[in-house]
Amino acid sequence: MEPKENGSELGQKIIDGPTNPMVTPLLNDLYQFTMAYAYWKAGKHNERSVFDLYFRKNPFGGEYTVFAGLEECVKFLANFKLTDEEIDFVQECLPGSEEAFCDYLRGLDCSDVEVYAIPEGSVVFPKVPLMRVEGPVGVVQLLETPFLNLVNFASLVATNAARHRFVAGKSKSLLEFGARRAQGPDGAISASKYCYLGGFDATSNVAAGKLFGIPLRGTHSHAYVSSFMSTDEIVDKVLRSADGKTTCEDFVSHVQTWLKKIQYSPSLSGIFSETNQSELAAFTSYALAFPKTFLALVDTYDVMKSGIPNFCAVALALNDFGYKALGIRLDSGDLAYLSREARNFFCTVERELKVPGFGKMVVTASNDLNEETIDALNKQGHEVDAFGIGTYLVTCYSQAALGCVFKLVEINNQPRIKLSEDVTKVSIPCKKRSYRLYGKEGYPLVDIMTGENEPPPKVGERLLCRHPFNESKRAYVVPQRVEELLKCYWRGSADEAREVLPPLKEIRDRCIKQLENMRPDHMRRLNPTPYKVSVSAKLYDFIHFLWLNEAPVGELQ
Numbered sequence: 260m261e262p263k264e265n266g267s268e269l270g271q272k273i274i275d276g277p278t279n280p281m282v283t284p285l286l287n288d289l290y291q292f293t294m295a296y297a298y299w300k301a302g303k304h305n306e307r308s309v310f311d312l313y314f315r316k317n318p319f320g321g322e323y324t325v326f327a328g329l330e331e332c333v334k335f336l337a338n339f340k341l342t343d344e345e346i347d348f349v350q351e352c353l354p355g356s357e358e359a360f361c362d363y364l365r366g367l368d369c370s371d372v373e374v375y376a377i378p379e380g381s382v383v384f385p386k387v388p389l390m391r392v393e394g395p396v397g398v399v400q401l402l403e404t405p406f407l408n409l410v411n412f413a414s415l416v417a418t419n420a421a422r423h424r425f426v427a428g429k430s431k432s433l434l435e436f437g438a439r440r441a442q443g444p445d446g447a448i449s450a451s452k453y454c455y456l457g458g459f460d461a462t463s464n465v466a467a468g469k470l471f472g473i474p475l476r477g478t479h480s481h482a483y484v485s486s487f488m489s490t491d492e493i494v495d496k497v498l499r500s501a502d503g504k505t506t507c508e509d510f511v512s513h514v515q516t517w518l519k520k521i522q523y524s525p526s527l528s529g530i531f532s533e534t535n536q537s538e539l540a541a542f543t544s545y546a547l548a549f550p551k552t553f554l555a556l557v558d559t560y561d562v563m564k565s566g567i568p569n570f571c572a573v574a575l576a577l578n579d580f581g582y583k584a585l586g587i588r589l590d591s592g593d594l595a596y597l598s599r600e601a602r603n604f605f606c607t608v609e610r611e612l613k614v615p616g617f618g619k620m621v622v623t624a625s626n627d628l629n630e631e632t633i634d635a636l637n638k639q640g641h642e643v644d645a646f647g648i649g650t651y652l653v654t655c656y657s658q659a660a661l662g663c664v665f666k667l668v669e670i671n672n673q674p675r676i677k678l679s680e681d682v683t684k685v686s687i688p689c690k691k692r693s694y695r696l697y698g699k700e701g702y703p704l705v706d707i708m709t710g711e712n713e714p715p716p717k718v719g720e721r722l723l724c725r726h727p728f729n730e731s732k733r734a735y736v737v738p739q740r741v742e743e744l745l746k747c748y749w750r751g752s753a754d755e756a757r758e759v760l761p762p763l764k765e766i767r768d769r770c771i772k773q774l775e776n777m778r779p780d781h782m783r784r785l786n787p788t789p790y791k792v793s794v795s796a797k798l799y800d801f802i803h804f805l806w807l808n809e810a811p812v813g814e815l816q
């Protein structure tokens with residue numbers, strides 16, 4: 260689905276607001292408004308400021324992150340305006356504030372703000388600004404919390420999805436099943452959107468399908484199976500063949516005939532005896548409802564003694580009328596073992612009963628899956644084709660937050676730095692540019708930040724890349740390709756020249772392509788190699804000059 264960047268009748272571009280109508284200027288921390296008031300009171304509110312939005316550490320013990328949430332930030336920015344009601348509320352929250360501040364808030368928009376960002380769906384690394392936001396400090400301060408809110412979870416869950424894709428492998432279908440377990444409605448919708456961006460194939464979340472055009476997929480639940488008591492409940496037993504030429508008047512009996520055939524076939528006899536008839540009734544009626552896409556959840560009673568033979572009987576009966584069943588879902592037990600057993604059963608049916616293609620039935624697995632369980636299944640050997648993943652994926656169970664921050668790096672052309680005892684928390688000052696340098700093999704080698712006015716790195720020219728804080732860590736790089744990372748996404752209005760917001764599918768393609776083009780040692784799950792993030796020699800010197808300038812000299816007594 261295209262993001263809405265419509266042209267209005269007057270020829271002006273209009274960018275729709277954020278997906279979630281709760282994303283308003285009030286989705287903010289109180290202190291942003293108190294600071295906005297204090298800036299205004301001090302006459303500083305229009306001072307030109309530059310803030311960087313970045314994170315400090317890759318999530319999930321990995322060495323890469325997927326940047327997501329940018330489109331929603333631009334939508335927020337393009338529509339940033341406080342309503343009269345909101346302004347009244349802000350005034351109530353700031354007792355004693357002057358009336359004229361309300362006039363200031365009333366006139367506030369993002370027409371004087373510029374946003375440069377790395378394209379959404381890019382693979383990104385710690386310390387490198389994902390977004391550089393420039394504008395009057397009063398208004399830019401009010402963007403901190405909403406931007407962080409829109410980027411933090413989006414990037415975390417997209418990265419989680421990418422990691423699940425990495426461990427599952429390219430050939431598997433990955434289905435996001437998290438709506439019921441997600442952290443509230445926005446948690447669900449956002450997770451569906453950004454898991455798709457991070458490389459999932461589909462979602463079960465219908466609202467996300469409608470909002471973003473994400474493919475919808477699903478099976479059925481245990482309730483459907485256990486809601487049936489016997490095949491007597493099936494009233495309409497008629498099935499028209501796929502080509503419409505023949506009609507089966509009693510599909511229920513036809514299924515029973517096939518069940519007997521399976522039962523007495525030489526290679527399958529002995530695996531099961533009596534199957535559960537209420538389960539068979541559920542599968543049969545489901546097949547009558549969806550003959551073209553029949554898929555059954557086979558673990559309600561006993562996978563091998565009941566679910567699989569029942570499924571096969573229905574699938575074989577459908578086959579006689581020109582329909583190909585899709586497959587099964589396993590939702591409990593040892594998924595490696597059961598998937599292999601199921602595959603053996605299907606292959607035996609194919610051989611024994613001479614039904615070409617029956618062995619290729621799709622096996623979907625679900626039940627508290629995560630990176631570790633999929634990795635364990637891979638090591639054991641499994642026959643799963645599709646994974647349905649909910650809780651661990653959408654709640655980002657193994658890491659609660661990404662920890663993106665928004666730091667002032669320059670005001671009135673004066674570079675600013677935030678110091679910390681913890682060196683990883685020292686901010687990198689200055690309005691900067693950043694570049695990704697690619698090596699001979701086509702992989703990204705290093706990201707480098709420079710001052711805004713430094714000449715850009717050149718292909719084939721040796722360049723010193725320095726660790727921002729560790730003097731001894733430096734390397735010469737001769738880039739084979741140089742990519743400027745920050746692109747303009749907002750220059751005061753929707754009409755000004757800027758990058759367009761691509762459709763979600765394009766962002767997803769970008770993400771998949773970039774992940775595939777990373778050097779494998781950065782991507783592995785165990786002890787991945789950190790990707791190098793550096794600064795130019797000039798910026799290095801300046802950081803350390805400013806650091807010494809700002810850090811008070813202690814006195815020992």
Ligand SMILES: Nc1ncnc2c1ncn2[C@@H]1O[C@H](COP(=O)(O)OP(=O)(O)OP(=O)(O)O)[C@@H](O)[C@H]1O
Pocket residue numbers: 590591592593594595596625626627628629632635636639
């Ligand atoms: N072969 C396997 N190797 C490692 N983990 C597995 C394997 N098969 C299943 N799992 C995981 O083991 C866990 C099994 O959980 P649990 O014991 O609660 O479920 P269950 O008893 O199989 O099913 P339920 O309680 O829903 O009937 C799940 O997280 C599942 O993903």
Ligand SMILES: O=P(O)(O)OC[C@H]1O[C@H](OP(=O)(O)OP(=O)(O)O)[C@H](O)[C@@H]1O
Pocket residue numbers: 436437439440480590625626627628647648649650651
């Ligand atoms: O396991 P997740 O990764 O969260 O994936 C979604 C789960 O949701 C459904 O379970 P259901 O709500 O029926 O609950 P139960 O399986 O825990 O009984 C489904 O059968 C999956 O097991």
Ligand SMILES: O=C(O)c1cccnc1
Pocket residue numbers: 436437463476477478479480588625647649
């Ligand atoms: O369609 C499914 O199989 C599904 C959807 C949500 C949660 N669990 C399973």
Ligand SMILES: [Mg+2]
Pocket residue numbers: 590625626627
């Ligand atoms: Mg479950």
